[in-house]
Amino acid sequence: MTTTSPTFTDPSSPGESSAGGIEQTQAKVGQVVDQAQHAAGQVAAQARQQATSQLESQKERAVDSLVTVAQALRQTGQHLHEQEQGTVAEYVGKAAERVEELTNYLRSRDVPQLLAETQDLARRRPGMFLGVAVALGFVGGRFLMSSGQRGSGNDSFEPVPLSNIRGYAGPTGAPAS
Numbered sequence: 001m002t003t004t005s006p007t008f009t010d011p012s013s014p015g016e017s018s019a020g021g022i023e024q025t026q027a028k029v030g031q032v033v034d035q036a037q038h039a040a041g042q043v044a045a046q047a048r049q050q051a052t053s054q055l056e057s058q059k060e061r062a063v064d065s066l067v068t069v070a071q072a073l074r075q076t077g078q079h080l081h082e083q084e085q086g087t088v089a090e091y092v093g094k095a096a097e098r099v100e101e102l103t104n105y106l107r108s109r110d111v112p113q114l115l116a117e118t119q120d121l122a123r124r125r126p127g128m129f130l131g132v133a134v135a136l137g138f139v140g141g142r143f144l145m146s147s148g149q150r151g152s153g154n155d156s157f158e159p160v161p162l163s164n165i166r167g168y169a170g171p172t173g174a175p176a177s
Contacts, residue, residue, distance in 0.1 A: 055111045063106050070099040 011171070073096035080089035122129040 052111050059106060059111060059114070063103055066099055066103045068105070070096050070103060073099060 073092055076097060077089045077092040080086075080092060097144075
């Protein structure tokens with residue numbers, strides 16, 4: 001008794017083996033995969049472009065802020081010179097020059113260039129990069145905290161009385177009433 005394996009045929013085209021149907025299915029799957037990859041690439045490119053655009057506008061705002069800081073430092077330096085505080089005035093003037101140099105540096109580069117240079121610095125000198133990042137975070141946090149306090153008008157900390165806390169057992173262990 002010999003057994004033969006059954007042959008499956010495509011019902012739409014009698015006599016063809018299932019290999020033709022598999023090839024068609026694989027071709028369709030390949031097309032769908034290609035379309036999905038193309039769509040994903042377009043979405044990624046659009047997201048990258050939007051992020052770059054937002055970073056570029058933030059860079060311009062930072063440059064404008066730095067210009068204001070440099071002007072304030074220059075005025076402070078001039079005021080110190082008028083008050084015969086020459087040594088301090090020189091340091092303030094040098095700080096103003098450095099801020100202006102940073103402003104010009106930022107203006108001369110676009111966001112992808114700045115990101116590439118930042119990544120390069122992080123690879124070459126990771127310790128310095130982390131130190132600068134921590135320092136900038138600290139300064140930024142202090143700035144945000146100080147600007148938030150002025151905006152809210154709440155300059156003092158007022159503790160909540162313990163009796164206002166529900167379920168607090170007073171010093172004797174009895175619940176507060």
